[in-house]
Amino acid sequence: MELTDEMKAAIGKSGEPTTYEVTSLGIRTFCRAVGYEDGIYFDDEEAKKAGHKSIIAPPGYLGMPVWNPNGPARRADFFKSPFTRNLNGGTAVEPLEHVYAGDVLEAVTTLTSVEILPSKAYGQLMVRKTETAYKRQSDGKVVAKTRGTSLSY
Amino acid sequence: MAISAQTFDGVSEGQEFTLEEATDSQRLVIWAAASGDFYQIHYDDKFASNNKLPDIIVHGALKGMWVGKILDQIAGRDGWVKEWDVAYRAMDIAREPITVFAKVTGKREENGEKLVDFEVGTRKADGSVTTPGTGTVRLP
Numbered sequence: 018m019e020l021t022d023e024m025k026a027a028i029g030k031s032g033e034p035t036t037y038e039v040t041s042l043g044i045r046t047f048c049r050a051v052g053y054e055d056g057i058y059f060d061d062e063e064a065k066k067a068g069h070k071s072i073i074a075p076p077g078y079l080g081m082p083v084w085n086p087n088g089p090a091r092r093a094d095f096f097k098s099p100f101t102r103n104l105n106g107g108t109a110v111e112p113l114e115h116v117y118a119g120d121v122l123e124a125v126t127t128l129t130s131v132e133i134l135p136s137k138a139y140g141q142l143m144v145r146k147t148e149t150a151y152k153r154q155s156d157g158k159v160v161a162k163t164r165g166t167s168l169s170y
Numbered sequence: 171m172a173i174s175a176q177t178f179d180g181v182s183e184g185q186e187f188t189l190e191e192a193t194d195s196q197r198l199v200i201w202a203a204a205s206g207d208f209y210q211i212h213y214d215d216k217f218a219s220n221n222k223l224p225d226i227i228v229h230g231a232l233k234g235m236w237v238g239k240i241l242d243q244i245a246g247r248d249g250w251v252k253e254w255d256v257a258y259r260a261m262d263i264a265r266e267p268i269t270v271f272a273k274v275t276g277k278r279e280e281n282g283e284k285l286v287d288f289e290v291g292t293r294k295a296d297g298s299v300t301t302p303g304t305g306t307v308r309l310p
Contacts, residue, residue, distance in 0.1 A: 105230050
């Protein structure tokens with residue numbers, strides 16, 4: 018199949034904002050999983066000695082979406098996809114500002130490209146690229162951007 | 171063991187930094203809690219087996235964040251991780267060690283910043299790279 022008009026029209030569109038909470042528990046759990054050893058990421062005193070107001074999030078940690086089982090779907094599709102199986106193709110992270118425990122971020126994802134490519138393994142592969150900007154509610158600063166590639170077949 | 175913070179003048183093209191990471195099931199469960207990715211192929215042996223996998227598999231995003239960590243250690247408190255990207259090219263079976271690497275590919279000064287570019291990724295014991303990418307760090 019080829020790109021539909023709906024798919025082409027979706028390129029450049031942004032989804033609804035999603036709220037992410039950055040908590041000290043979330044940062045410490047992330048540190049424990051990834052294996053961070055620098056105290057500025059989990060020890061308040063160490064972080065303050067280094068000039069920070071609280072522990073900071075390691076690069077790439079941008080909190081967790083606020084869980085609400087009665088809210089809208091977290092990731093609304095930009096268009097109806099004919100493919101049912103999805104793979105995470107890759108991730109890019111661009112940290113722009115320190116992120117602190119207690120920050121609340123508003124994330125907005127924009128669809129930047131869609132392609133349907135021939136695939137030896139799957140016949141056809143849909144490649145969707147997105148960019149998400151994370152803005153801190155308290156000062157309006159964009160603290161990080163991430164770019165994602167999702168593959169559907 | 172952590173890598174010590176580097177300086178712009180102290181690193182040279184071709185130099186490679188590495189970290190060894192364990193991929194036991196406990197670690198994958200902690201990552202599931204940290205990331206909110208509770209897909210069972212990462213911690214449920216029976217679920218993985220029913221999906222024709224030889225064992226539970228390592229989360230791709232965890233591998234991506236290990237790359238972020240190695241760059242952060244190179245940057246230290248006085249540097250800054252400008253960006254990194256990874257592609258998830260192949261699965262890594264859990265309970266096998268993974269080597270995370272960052273190899274210097276270039277040094278440049280741009281807008282007053284001393285930047286070092288890296289080839290990054292995760293490597294299996296057989297030497298194959300399952301999560302290739304690039305990264306850039308500002309160093310003092």
